[in-house]
Amino acid sequence: MMKRKASWLMMLTVIVMLSLIVSACSGGGSINTGNSGSSDSSGSSGGNVNGSGEQAVKLRILWWGSQQRHDATMEALKLYTEQNPHVTFEPEFSGWDGYWDKLSTQSAAKNAPDIIQMDSAYLAEYASRNQLLDLSSGIDTSKMDQALVDTGKYQDKLYAISLGNNAFGMAYNKEAVEKLGLTPPQTGWTWEDYWAFGREAKAKIGDGGYVLMDMSRDIDVYGLYQMSKGKGYYVTDDGKFNMDWETWMEWITTIGELREEGVIPPADVQVTDKELDPNLDLLAKGTVLIRQLHAAQATALDNLNPGGMALVTMPRGDEGSGWLKSSMFWSVSANTQYEEESKKFIDWFINSEEANAILGTTRGVPVNNEVLAAMEPNMSEADKMGVELIRETAPIAQPFKTEPKGWPNFRNKDYRMIAEKIMYKQITPEQAWEEIVSKSKEYE
Amino acid sequence: MNAQHSPASQAETRRARQSFRSKIKERWESPVAGYLFISPWLIGFLVLTLWPMILSAYYSFTDYSLLEAPNWIGTKNYSLIFTNDSLFAQSLKVTLLFVVLSVPLKLISALLVAMLLNKDIKGMSTYRLFIYFPSLIGTSIAVAILWRNMFGADGFINQIIGFFGIQGISWINNPETALSTLVILVVWQFGSSMVIFLAGLKQISRDLYEASSVDGASKLKQFFNITLPMLSPIILFNLVLQTINSFQMFTQAFIITQGGPVNSTYMYALYLYDRAFGRLQMGYASSLAWILLIIIGIATAIIFLSSRYWVFYEHERKGKA
Numbered sequence: 001m002m003k004r005k006a007s008w009l010m011m012l013t014v015i016v017m018l019s020l021i022v023s024a025c026s027g028g029g030s031i032n033t034g035n036s037g038s039s040d041s042s043g044s045s046g047g048n049v050n051g052s053g054e055q056a057v058k059l060r061i062l063w064w065g066s067q068q069r070h071d072a073t074m075e076a077l078k079l080y081t082e083q084n085p086h087v088t089f090e091p092e093f094s095g096w097d098g099y100w101d102k103l104s105t106q107s108a109a110k111n112a113p114d115i116i117q118m119d120s121a122y123l124a125e126y127a128s129r130n131q132l133l134d135l136s137s138g139i140d141t142s143k144m145d146q147a148l149v150d151t152g153k154y155q156d157k158l159y160a161i162s163l164g165n166n167a168f169g170m171a172y173n174k175e176a177v178e179k180l181g182l183t184p185p186q187t188g189w190t191w192e193d194y195w196a197f198g199r200e201a202k203a204k205i206g207d208g209g210y211v212l213m214d215m216s217r218d219i220d221v222y223g224l225y226q227m228s229k230g231k232g233y234y235v236t237d238d239g240k241f242n243m244d245w246e247t248w249m250e251w252i253t254t255i256g257e258l259r260e261e262g263v264i265p266p267a268d269v270q271v272t273d274k275e276l277d278p279n280l281d282l283l284a285k286g287t288v289l290i291r292q293l294h295a296a297q298a299t300a301l302d303n304l305n306p307g308g309m310a311l312v313t314m315p316r317g318d319e320g321s322g323w324l325k326s327s328m329f330w331s332v333s334a335n336t337q338y339e340e341e342s343k344k345f346i347d348w349f350i351n352s353e354e355a356n357a358i359l360g361t362t363r364g365v366p367v368n369n370e371v372l373a374a375m376e377p378n379m380s381e382a383d384k385m386g387v388e389l390i391r392e393t394a395p396i397a398q399p400f401k402t403e404p405k406g407w408p409n410f411r412n413k414d415y416r417m418i419a420e421k422i423m424y425k426q427i428t429p430e431q432a433w434e435e436i437v438s439k440s441k442e443y444e
Numbered sequence: 445m446n447a448q449h450s451p452a453s454q455a456e457t458r459r460a461r462q463s464f465r466s467k468i469k470e471r472w473e474s475p476v477a478g479y480l481f482i483s484p485w486l487i488g489f490l491v492l493t494l495w496p497m498i499l500s501a502y503y504s505f506t507d508y509s510l511l512e513a514p515n516w517i518g519t520k521n522y523s524l525i526f527t528n529d530s531l532f533a534q535s536l537k538v539t540l541l542f543v544v545l546s547v548p549l550k551l552i553s554a555l556l557v558a559m560l561l562n563k564d565i566k567g568m569s570t571y572r573l574f575i576y577f578p579s580l581i582g583t584s585i586a587v588a589i590l591w592r593n594m595f596g597a598d599g600f601i602n603q604i605i606g607f608f609g610i611q612g613i614s615w616i617n618n619p620e621t622a623l624s625t626l627v628i629l630v631v632w633q634f635g636s637s638m639v640i641f642l643a644g645l646k647q648i649s650r651d652l653y654e655a656s657s658v659d660g661a662s663k664l665k666q667f668f669n670i671t672l673p674m675l676s677p678i679i680l681f682n683l684v685l686q687t688i689n690s691f692q693m694f695t696q697a698f699i700i701t702q703g704g705p706v707n708s709t710y711m712y713a714l715y716l717y718d719r720a721f722g723r724l725q726m727g728y729a730s731s732l733a734w735i736l737l738i739i740i741g742i743a744t745a746i747i748f749l750s751s752r753y754w755v756f757y758e759h760e761r762k763g764k765a
Contacts, residue, residue: 100721100722101721101722104510104511104721104724105510105721107510107511108510108511108726125724126511129509129511129512130511130512131511267617267705268597268613268614268617268618268705269597269614269617271617271704271705272596272597272614272617406723409722409723412722413718413722417704417706417707420704420705420706421706424618424619424705424706426619426706
């Protein structure tokens, strides 16, 4: 009898243990259906059918950005759900840091969100690996500048819909510049003006602070410098290394001199900078007076110090500088089950006046020209500042460059690291040049 | 041992074996029940550890990009790593330095604190709780961010030493000091080793201390001649565990320094991660992972081989005597 009792107890325990596993598994399963809908494309097992007979759809949508962009986007999504009750959203959003790690992991697991915010630097990586849907049909792009539409193409197919006009320029602390009695930077200023502005301001500030950012690590800014000197971008369109020794030496020695003079902060201050982070951005903290920035970031910039900041074009050389680009894109995952609904949403996002009234310029200047014209009278000062930078950059802009496959890593990792060694005075510019050239061979 | 071969005992063994067999027959479900009991762990191990390991071994011989199907390329990844990868050498150097610095420091502080907590003081369990607490939260992202702020240019540490008139530097942003900052962070999380040491200390018989103090041994002598030898198996255990952990250092370096400045904290695991998710070279990263596994294996083997010279097992001693 005792034995029997014991084995019953044993069985009971086993059943309890197993039921825990089963419930754990099924729990995961139900979350999964919530995330990405049913795997059945006809949707028969998908879920509720609402009164109007339309299939309930839950779109996963992923973007990076600042708090302003998060808030505006959430509000726009809410409006879309009000107008289309069968569509709900599962938003995932974060800052730029870690965004691409997350997306690549999700893509590898064939679990990428339906709608993905895309950057031009990564468009080739994802489009060439068949991760994105061709968006040539189903989205009305007729009110956009054709040049802007084309920025979303990879090998003549449209994989990404531009969400904003953008310009690369500079942001400066207007308040401080006025207080110091300096002439503020002017549209169309040159690199010589820029360096001189730094020295002049330093003379007034004294030991208490710095003026210019150390842009040693930013090869895209150097690329613009080289273009403004008529020597092309740092990499050619077909993936050949194209840095000019003389131009680069001039650039890196000037920066080095300014660092010695205290115009540019020392390395250990510079590396703490995090763009537009209220506690870490060197411009926001008042450590420097000017930094490179995109027009699409105007609202976030203004938010750091309302009314106190201003934008100006990127310094130029004999040739123009700065560029117009698409601020960012919407792409649709190749694995989505809701192709039509995703396209419909993107179409609404770029072409609806209501949507753009909410979104403002949180993703750059609206791409639909009619919508923009209707919006302009009601724009905030910060928004107008962004639009203005785009207008001023347009006549002097260099053609925007996307890097060939692989090169983004050269920009993000290798070049930054070598430049850091110069900043910390571990190597001379000459030694750095050798390293840069040998590293670039890995990518050609 | 020899007694078993006498005829009488052979018959006995046979009988024992038969009864054992019938017992098995009677309770044939026992092994099944056993497996069922460990099934939560077993399933987890097979699905979440063994299968990914097999896959990664396969990927390490391919050009798998995370987004495209893998192609077999033989040992190309491995030969590239060993012949043409300066970051591999750099990150391995940083990681070895980190292991060599952090493991001994962590064990020493764990042991010292464990000895402190082994005393009979009122409210000891409360002290233990507070001292163990940092280790519970230590690996979290929040603490990593806290650390970044504490050791920054205008952080807490510099405010303190500024009070004494010393101009601090930005600890985490200088190539010379960044790694040490991370070492201090992990040393601070000595809790788990400490708990194991504490258990070990409690195992040491009081008689040994009493007898030796009657003989006039000082506290220091007792520590080196009683505590350390009696504790050496525990030290071995902690040493192996911490060495393996330290080789895999990732979170703190990722959050606090992101491998910088100038790659001075560019841990091996960080490099592996960059290859896998930054450059989408999962095949190459898998090769790196297997090389790390082998390196950890070698390090552990060295520790075990050396242990015969410094680890003292009480029962061995008795056997010899």
